Amino acid sequence: MGFAGAILGPLTEMACVEGGVWTYANTGGLPYVPPWNFPAWACFPLAIWLLARALLRANVPTSCSPKNLFLALVGVGVEIAIFVSFSMNPPAALGGGAILAAALILVFRERTTLVMMGAGALLGPLVESLPISAGAWWYAAPAEIFGMPSYMILAYAIFGGLVGHASQAVGALLAGDVNC
Template identity: 75%
Template sequence: MRLSGRGDVAVVAILAAYGTLVLATFWDSPYFAALLLLPPPIVLGLILGDPRMAAAMGLSGSILGPLTEMACVAGGLWTYANTGGLPYVPPWNFPIWACFPPAVWLLTRALLGTDVTITSSPRALPLALAGIGAEIAIFVSLGMNPPLALAGGAALAAAVIFAFRERATLAMMGTGALLGPICESLPIAAGAWWYAAPVDLFGMPAYMILAYSIFGGLVGHASKAVGALLAGGDYFPP
């Protein structure tokens, strides 16, 4: 199901609003919230236009997002009010992260047009995974000192841009910085989770906006690499 660029943006915006409202309303019923959040990644996959690419991106997000969050929760950066008995993260964490890569790529497609390649060099996936590891290390170790966390994050962001010298990298980082804080603000205000460091913007430390930007670029490239392996071809689904 191929939409226009404006259509892609509209779908992502509607689903982001839906997911935000679900979490703000049902965070204390984590399994019910997880059930309500199953449709959005399916819808995003349909809009993406290639079933194998959609599956690869959803799977990448549902693995990398929760694993990263588990490391950050274990490192004391934030705490969930109700995990439903699971360690570190609630069950809705998995479907919500399955939405992230396809949403980032749909917004990137809307910004840059259809000229967004899915071919990926052999080094892309290990570079992206190494970057995610570095991001976890920087923010977990420096998270209680926001100025140092911002400095370390800025250095990593520059390294990501240098390593993946594509227009899509900047677009993905921008959309990540936008999606994350907007979708977090209302659930945080409702009490779904809280941060250990002093909060500045949207109920979170300011460095989280940079963290989302970096993660958007890295997960975007990781999911693209996995998708290119599974889907093949020389172009992002037109």
């Protein structure tokens, strides 16, 4: 599960840095993102699933549909397009994000999706607020809450649902689930 986060998180961040959504103060010699970005994002899907498991009192599903990984990856691409395109227009970013969030809920139609989205909306801003206040990175758009534009809470909710489904599918594939 951590593998999906360690890949999708930094790739998403690289696209957002390239698109001008935010800038890192120091990338440690790497292009776009600092080295700590990879292990930090590896923890995100695990935390999402631990919260989902605790709240729903259920285990992480060990099987998946082949389309779940595809849909999650397409969703991440659409999310990047929305938030990079509208990063300097918070109302448009919120509108586009709301449509994508509704699509995510309708496509996956599981309580787990809502819980993962809630976990993402909670974890993302909480984890970001301290490094932002320390100057590790800053946003191009005005900071409205926790040092970030308000649309980032919605972006984290969407990413939480998408990376949760992607990580579950990758985990099933790596475990040898032939249905995925």
